[in-house]
Amino acid sequence: MYEEFYGLAAPPFSITPDPRYLYLSRQHREAMEHMLFGVTQRKGFVQLTGEVGAGKSTLCRAVLASLGEAFATALILNPVGSGVQLLRTILREFGLSDRGNDRARLLQRLDEFLLARLAAGQDVVLLIDEAQDLSDDLLEEVRLLSNLETDDRKLLQIVLIGQPELRERLDRPEMRQLRQRITVRYHLGPLDRREVEAYINHRLAVAGANGRPTFSAAALRSIHRYSRGVPRLINAVCDKALLCGYVEGRDHLGWRQVRRGIRDLEGREP
Numbered sequence: 001m002y003e004e005f006y007g008l009a010a011p012p013f014s015i016t017p018d019p020r021y022l023y024l025s026r027q028h029r030e031a032m033e034h035m036l037f038g039v040t041q042r043k044g045f046v047q048l049t050g051e052v053g054a055g056k057s058t059l060c061r062a063v064l065a066s067l068g069e070a071f072a073t074a075l076i077l078n079p080v081g082s083g084v085q086l087l088r089t090i091l092r093e094f095g096l097s098d099r100g101n102d103r104a105r106l107l108q109r110l111d112e113f114l115l116a117r118l119a120a121g122q123d124v125v126l127l128i129d130e131a132q133d134l135s136d137d138l139l140e141e142v143r144l145l146s147n148l149e150t151d152d153r154k155l156l157q158i159v160l161i162g163q164p165e166l167r168e169r170l171d172r173p174e175m176r177q178l179r180q181r182i183t184v185r186y187h188l189g190p191l192d193r194r195e196v197e198a199y200i201n202h203r204l205a206v207a208g209a210n211g212r213p214t215f216s217a218a219a220l221r222s223i224h225r226y227s228r229g230v231p232r233l234i235n236a237v238c239d240k241a242l243l244c245g246y247v248e249g250r251d252h253l254g255w256r257q258v259r260r261g262i263r264d265l266e267g268r269e270p
Contacts, residue, residue: 002246012207013235013242019062023202025195028059031186035063038184039071039125039157044146045181046159049167050188053232056161059188060127067125072117076128083141090126111148114155124156131162132169139169143178190229196220199231200238213245218255226262240264
C-alpha cells in the first residue's frame with residue numbers, strides 16, 4: 001500500500017529478522033563483536049540476552065551471515081521437547097540423519113560430524129534462540145555438548161540467545177556448572193533518543209527511500225516515548241504512521257500521525 005506512494009522498494013518496518021535492516025547502534029555493534037569474538041576464539045559458550053524485541057534474532061542472523069564458509073552453523077529456533085528431541089533437531093539442522101532415539105548413537109553421530117569438520121578445517125557453531133524456554137534438563141543437555149572436544153580445543157561453539165529470564169535462570173545455584181562455562185556475555189539494552197532517529201532513517205534508506213517520508217522532531221519524540229527504544233515497537237509504530245501518512249497524502253509525518261498509529265496499535269478509539 002504505502003510502499004508505492006512513498007517510492008519504497010520494500011516495507012521498511014517489517015518485524016521479520018532480516019539482517020539487511022540491522023542498525024548497528026553502539027550496543028548492537030558491541031554485542032556482535034562479543035558474539036564473533038566468542039565464536040572465532042573458540043570460547044565454548046557465548047550468552048546474549050535482551051528484552052523482547054531488542055533485535056537479538058536479527059543480530060543472530062547477521063552473525064551467521066558474517067561467519068562465512070569457514071564455519072558450519074546451525075540455528076535452533078524452538079528449543080523444546082526432550083534431550084533426544086533436541087539432539088535430533090541439532091543433527092537435522094547440520095544436515096545429518098536424525099533417525100533413531102538412542103541418545104548415545106545420536107551423540108556419536110554428532111561427534112563424528114564435528115571431528116570430520118575439524119579435519120576439513122571448519123569450526124562448528126550452534127546458536128539456540130529463545131534459550132530462556134529451555135527446561136533445566138535441556139540446559140544440562142546443552143552443557144554436556146560442550147564435553148565434545150579434543151585435547152586442545154572445543155569441537156562445538158554454542159551461542160545461547162534469550163530474554164532476561166535466561167540470565168536469571170543461569171544465575172541460580174543449580175546452574176553453576178553451565179554458568180561457569182559461559183565466558184562471553186552481553187546484555188542488549190534499548191536505543192536512546194538519537195539512535196531511534198538513526199534507526200528509522202537507516203531502515204528507510206535500506207528500503208529505498210529517497211528523501212520521503214520524513215518524521216518531525218515531535219513525531220520522533222513520541223515514537224521514542226512509546227517504544228522506550230525497543231526496535232520491534234519502533235517498527236510497529238512507524239508502520240502504522242506511514243499508513244496514516246499514505247491515507248492523508250503526507251510526506252512529512254508529525255506527532256498526530258504517530259499518535260494515531262499508537263491508538264491503532266493499542267486498539268483504542270480516536
